[in-house]
Amino acid sequence: MLRSRFQKVIKDNTSIKEQSSQKDISIKESPILPDLNKTIETFKSIYSYTINQDVIIRHIHISGLNKQAAILFIDTITKTQHIEDVIIKPLLSNKDANRQIIDIISNNSIKTKKVIKDVLVEINKGNVALFIHGESEVYVLNAAQFEGRN
Numbered sequence: 001m002l003r004s005r006f007q008k009v010i011k012d013n014t015s016i017k018e019q020s021s022q023k024d025i026s027i028k029e030s031p032i033l034p035d036l037n038k039t040i041e042t043f044k045s046i047y048s049y050t051i052n053q054d055v056i057i058r059h060i061h062i063s064g065l066n067k068q069a070a071i072l073f074i075d076t077i078t079k080t081q082h083i084e085d086v087i088i089k090p091l092l093s094n095k096d097a098n099r100q101i102i103d104i105i106s107n108n109s110i111k112t113k114k115v116i117k118d119v120l121v122e123i124n125k126g127n128v129a130l131f132i133h134g135e136s137e138v139y140v141l142n143a144a145q146f147e148g149r150n
Helices: 002-028 036-046 080-093 116-124
Strands: 055-062 067-074 110-113 128-132 138-141
Touching: 002 036, 002 116, 036 055, 036 067, 036 116, 036 128, 055 080, 067 080, 067 116, 080 128, 110 116, 116 128, 116 138
Parallel strands: none
Antiparallel strands: 055 067, 067 128, 110 138, 128 138
């Protein structure tokens, strides 16, 4: 009797995990939403933001474009000074409403991604994701910092 109860508990628990896993896969295969807050909440959930201290999210206002934005990166594998100098400062100092993001940021390797899982891959490589309210694509900028072995 005890054994059958134990097996039932294990079976029920496995079913919950499988459902959760399917939900996670579905979320990761979703497109980026133009709603900045919803998109950032999705990434916070994926990265367990409240307990994961390596994940950094910085909210900024790009005054020249009059748009809210957020930058997401993993602190331990990203050049934080590079982010400040090459991404944040140019965005904050831009006053031209007609300039495109690609023209504002002087990073040679800017890519755009439209699916959550593709953005996750880039962030996990040490790159920076720039989310802009109203846009359904994410700008990915190279800022990886990996220490080599001796």
